[in-house]
Amino acid sequence: MTTRSLLRDAAERAATYLESLPDRSVAPTAEAVAALSQFDHFLPEHPQNPAEVLATLDELGSPGTGASAGGRYFGFVIGATLPAALAANMLATAWDQNCALVVISPTTAKLESIALRWLLDVLHLPPTSAAGFVTGATMANFTCLAAARHALLQRAGWDAEAQGLFGAPPLDVIVGDEVHVTALKALAMLGLGRARVTRVPVDSQGRLRADSLPALTDRTILCLQAGNVNTGAIDPLAEIIPRARAAGAWVHVDGAFGLWAAAAPARAALVAGIENADSWAIDAHKWLNVPYDSGVAIVRDKDALRGATAVSAAYLVQGAEREPSEYTPELSRRARGVDVWAAMSALGRSGIAEMIERNCRQAARFATGLRDAGYEILADVVLNQVLVSFGDDETTRRVIAGIQTDGTCWCGGTVWQGRTAMRISVSSWATTNEDVELSLAAMLRVASEIHALR
Ligand SMILES: Cc1ncc(COP(=O)(O)O)c(C=O)c1O
Structure with a gap:
């Protein structure tokens, strides 16, 4: 394989990966993570075909990633990558x-x-x-x-x-x-x-x-x-x-x-x-x-x-x-x-401002939707961060785990001034308002399922 066709293959695979993100679980599935053990072999004694190296990387590696390059990843504080920057x-x-x-x-x-x-x-x-x-x-x-x-x-x-x-x-x-x-x-x-x-x-x-x-x-x-x-x-x-x-x-x-x-x-x-x-x-x-x-x-x-x-x-x-x-x-x-x-070239001054402002508005929308459903927002939403409690600490922990398993979106947990909370960080250019509504609906669905069980 020529370098040109190898790079084309990599670019194709990268594009396919990004296009797959809206339709896959945001957290990698347990099977995908288990499959990573197939990387556990000895250093090859002899050179491998680069195209096969790339194929293995994609076929085993891509499914084992968290979909933080997509629009529904709200863990930590994690931006995606603008197409121009990528x-x-x-x-x-x-x-x-x-x-x-x-x-x-x-x-x-x-x-x-x-x-x-x-x-x-x-x-x-x-x-x-x-x-x-x-x-x-x-x-x-x-x-x-x-x-x-x-x-x-x-x-x-x-x-x-x-x-x-x-x-x-x-x-x-x-x-x-x-x-x-x-x-x-x-x-x-x-x-x-x-x-x-x-x-x-x-x-x-x-x-x-x-x-x-x-x-x-x-x-x-x-x-x-x-x-x-x-x-x-x-x-x-x-x-x-x-x-x-x-x-x-x-x-x-x-x-x-x-x-x-x-x-x-x-x-x-x-x-x-x-x-x-x-x-x-x-x-x-x-x-x-x-x-x-x-x-x-x-x-x-x-x-x-x-x-x-x-x-x-x-x-x-x-x-x-x-x-x-x-x-x-x-x-x-x-x-x-x-x-x-x-x-910065691709966004321009107005594009940067719009991205920041949009993410802040999306964070506020999460807070309103969760508060309207009766859940407690633990701090003022001034930027792109939301802290929510779904009840006692154990219930909140279960809801966080449930949301991660559900796969529609991904949020992590924290302890805020003594209380367990779920963190929502909206930091991605790729997050659409539709992503927010889909994710909010999933959070509310999982939370009410967990409450029904308790
Ligand atoms: C306020 C603050 N400082 C520092 C860091 C560390 O940043 P990095 O992981 O890019 O080194 C973070 C990461 O979330 C942060 O929120």
């Missing part, structure tokens, strides 16, 4: 560019610079900010907090990158009690410690309480959040950020999905004041609906980001333009900026 990703994978340096890949370096400019524009962040294209919000948090560590310690006369942290002046880190675990993981990996942070109480929605903030200094890193992973709630940014900056603290905002509210005029007020922070973590694989893995670490002070991440060596050519690897922990990496550029 197609661009396929082509860019064929290019196989190492995106570290302009000299290796002028095209991807150019597109990354443009994607960054567009992101800052659509998110209303300072246009001179620097950024790195990373794997996701975890690494975006890590990269932004590395920049914070660099800047605050440099101000205190300490070179963190050269000297490490042993003997360094201490930095205080303040987080809300509902901080995402990955921000804590980033702090742990940076030697700032996940247990030595000061945790500030939150309100009933999960927002950090401004009246409980401890004293802030120029040795403080304050981690705020735009988009609580359960409720979508946004910390009181406009109230807190000016105070923190006046004290000389570094303000980092984890806006993995919530920062996208800035791109939708009707939601932008929710994140008013966010542009005054020092750094922002955002995911593109969530609400921008590009393929995994894709996040962006954005930092107001270019020197702080470069100070934390740039390295040089005689063989690493540095030109006059932005060298991508100077802004990320990685050297070699894939062309994430291409997918972002393609998604």
Whole structure:
């Protein structure tokens, strides 16, 4: 088989897979998962026909996937992939560019610079900010907090990158009690410690309480959040950020999905004041609906980001333009900026706003439909997240399991302020209003069946 026919076969199979999603169970069936054991064989001693490798991958692998690329997957916070971004990703994978340096890949370096400019524009962040294209919000948090560590310690006369942290002046880190675990993981990996942070109480929605903030200094890193992973709630940014900056603290905002509210005029007020922070973590694989893995670490002070991440060596050519690897922990990496550029090109400013707004309206529709049926919505629906209780914790757990098995849609569970809840996250370009109605009907059907049994 020629490379051309192999790639055609892959593209055909990919299209067939995507077309099958509306008619298949969103969760893979037990049989499909059991069939994955057929992958468990020894490394082939001899070369295999690539067409057969691909066929096996599709025939065994495709049915064992969760249908998160379709319109009825509401678990975690998971975007699908816009066709333009998927197609661009396929082509860019064929290019196989190492995106570290302009000299290796002028095209991807150019597109990354443009994607960054567009992101800052659509998110209303300072246009001179620097950024790195990373794997996701975890690494975006890590990269932004590395920049914070660099800047605050440099101000205190300490070179963190050269000297490490042993003997360094201490930095205080303040987080809300509902901080995402990955921000804590980033702090742990940076030697700032996940247990030595000061945790500030939150309100009933999960927002950090401004009246409980401890004293802030120029040795403080304050981690705020735009988009609580359960409720979508946004910390009181406009109230807190000016105070923190006046004290000389570094303000980092984890806006993995919530920062996208800035791109939708009707939601932008929710994140008013966010542009005054020092750094922002955002995911593109969530609400921008590009393929995994894709996040962006954005930092107001270019020197702080470069100070934390740039390295040089005689063989690493540095030109006059932005060298991508100077802004990320990685050297070699894939062309994430291409997918972002393609998604933003295809949607345009109005398409991005429409997608965000539509998903928010769809979340509100879920909440209304469930509340009208007598179920309790546990937090205000401000963005794309809904938390619902179907009764006591055990009943809610059973309903969640029933919905997953039913297969019309997929939702996960959580515990919100002591109560078991089902999470609905509407983050996909592919979710139609019909998908919402179908899914809502399935949720209500399963819930009433479980209630009838109890
Ligand atoms: C607020 C927040 N921060 C960070 C993350 C981690 O993102 P990723 O899985 O892309 O690293 C998430 C994931 O849901 C999130 O919601």
